[in-house]
Amino acid sequence: MKFDSIIIGGGLTGLVAGISLQSKGKKCLIVSAGQSALHFFSGSFELCSAPGDYEDALATLPSSHPYSRMGVARTLELASGVKDFFLSSSIKLSGEDKRNHFRITPMGVLKPAWLTLDGYASVPSDRKMPWKKVLVANVGGFLDFHSDFLMAGLEKEGVECIPYIINIPELDRLRTNPTEMRSTNIARALTGNVLCELASQLSKAGAGCDAILLPAVLGLNDPENANSLKARMDIPVEFVATLPPSVPGIRTQLMLKAHFQSLGGTFLMGDTVNEGVFEGNQLKGIKTVNHADMVFQADNFILATGSFFSRGIKASSTEVFESVFGLDVDYTEERPQWYSPDVFEKQPYMEFGVRTDDKFRVSRDGNVLSNVYAAGSVLSGFNGLKDGCGAGVSILTALDVADRIANGF
Numbered sequence: 001m002k003f004d005s006i007i008i009g010g011g012l013t014g015l016v017a018g019i020s021l022q023s024k025g026k027k028c029l030i031v032s033a034g035q036s037a038l039h040f041f042s043g044s045f046e047l048c049s050a051p052g053d054y055e056d057a058l059a060t061l062p063s064s065h066p067y068s069r070m071g072v073a074r075t076l077e078l079a080s081g082v083k084d085f086f087l088s089s090s091i092k093l094s095g096e097d098k099r100n101h102f103r104i105t106p107m108g109v110l111k112p113a114w115l116t117l118d119g120y121a122s123v124p125s126d127r128k129m130p131w132k133k134v135l136v137a138n139v140g141g142f143l144d145f146h147s148d149f150l151m152a153g154l155e156k157e158g159v160e161c162i163p164y165i166i167n168i169p170e171l172d173r174l175r176t177n178p179t180e181m182r183s184t185n186i187a188r189a190l191t192g193n194v195l196c197e198l199a200s201q202l203s204k205a206g207a208g209c210d211a212i213l214l215p216a217v218l219g220l221n222d223p224e225n226a227n228s229l230k231a232r233m234d235i236p237v238e239f240v241a242t243l244p245p246s247v248p249g250i251r252t253q254l255m256l257k258a259h260f261q262s263l264g265g266t267f268l269m270g271d272t273v274n275e276g277v278f279e280g281n282q283l284k285g286i287k288t289v290n291h292a293d294m295v296f297q298a299d300n301f302i303l304a305t306g307s308f309f310s311r312g313i314k315a316s317s318t319e320v321f322e323s324v325f326g327l328d329v330d331y332t333e334e335r336p337q338w339y340s341p342d343v344f345e346k347q348p349y350m351e352f353g354v355r356t357d358d359k360f361r362v363s364r365d366g367n368v369l370s371n372v373y374a375a376g377s378v379l380s381g382f383n384g385l386k387d388g389c390g391a392g393v394s395i396l397t398a399l400d401v402a403d404r405i406a407n408g409f
């Protein structure tokens, strides 16, 4: 089977690259082994950890950072189109141009955020709390949302918090077994007429409050149930992230995938790329576990397999390596320097990843592969956690690489 481009990995990076290429008329295949970091998504995309204005902060990043390698001007140019890009998949994001706002973590802490999913609780860049009094609701028996932490954090910021436990008979079945009481199962139950009961309980309990904060357990496939609940209420309802699995993250992934497919893209779910067919300095095709006797061919390939978390990068006791093609990897050879014993310190291994040239093309044994690009968290040179740039690097490098492939530069 022949495609214009094949993308290995169907997380945020692979899907953004796929949608971008399909929109530009390129026939794409995405092969994705399974779960991605989106299943653990906080509800906010991070670009960098600077509070407020981030343009100056981008210029101070080390030269190895993917933003520095694209250039600050190109990074900002790509960033300015991201809200519209997601809107084309019906995903509404809020956030100011070139200024971070703050998201509220499940621990009640304010963290800088670039773009936040519509309907998520957030605080403007001046840190002025949008409410004086809120109802903090949780679902009875749901252990993946700790409203006490959230309330303690909000009260420190001067917000009066009223706790409330939602009791919905339709959720009783889940309560009989604690492993069933997960965000995704709750989201499946909170639909249809159940939303009327939920709206009625919340309206009564939240009377006199400026807003109702709910765990993000509504709308696994699309935002309809959340919108339907809000339409029944006079008080604004806003969501706060739960512990994984992330309902909004799964929804985001499903909506991006649906848009990619509606543009004519092919998505192979639950399959793993395990071999490449090379000719000189070019990759001609790939093989997968489920289609062992078939070679999927393309003109260009994008590696979007993620970092250690998704096993795009792996480590043995002596080396760090790229898991599909054995590509060149940037890492420190001395193992004791891979990590800091203080878990809260910046961890060097977070910056290990695939080595690329100035066009994000990968290399094998020192030779650049002219038609294989890498994007997202598989790349070396940045620490998504400490620099607060995980999704920014994924989205912007995916757009950059897709642009290079489509426009041949």
Ligand SMILES: Cc1cc2nc3c(=O)[nH]c(=O)nc-3n(C[C@H](O)[C@H](O)[C@H](O)COP(=O)(O)OP(=O)(O)OC[C@H]3O[C@@H](n4cnc5c(N)ncnc54)[C@H](O)[C@@H]3O)c2cc1C
Pocket: 008, 009, 010, 011, 012, 013, 014, 031, 032, 033, 034, 035, 036, 037, 038, 040, 041, 042, 043, 044, 045, 046, 047, 271, 272, 273, 274, 304, 305, 306, 307, 309, 310, 311, 312, 324, 375, 376, 377, 378, 384, 389, 390, 391, 392, 394
């Ligand atoms: C747990 C976690 C939570 C995070 N939360 C946030 C957040 O809330 N906000 C933020 O800004 N950033 C967050 N990040 C940073 C995150 O890295 C990016 O936001 C982004 O989602 C990463 O996307 P990715 O597509 O590059 O990698 P991944 O999401 O890791 O996706 C890689 C995909 O490739 C697939 N794959 C791997 N190998 C193969 C193969 N051989 N064949 C086929 N498929 C393969 C995997 O199954 C996976 O689906 C988080 C990171 C982690 C690890």
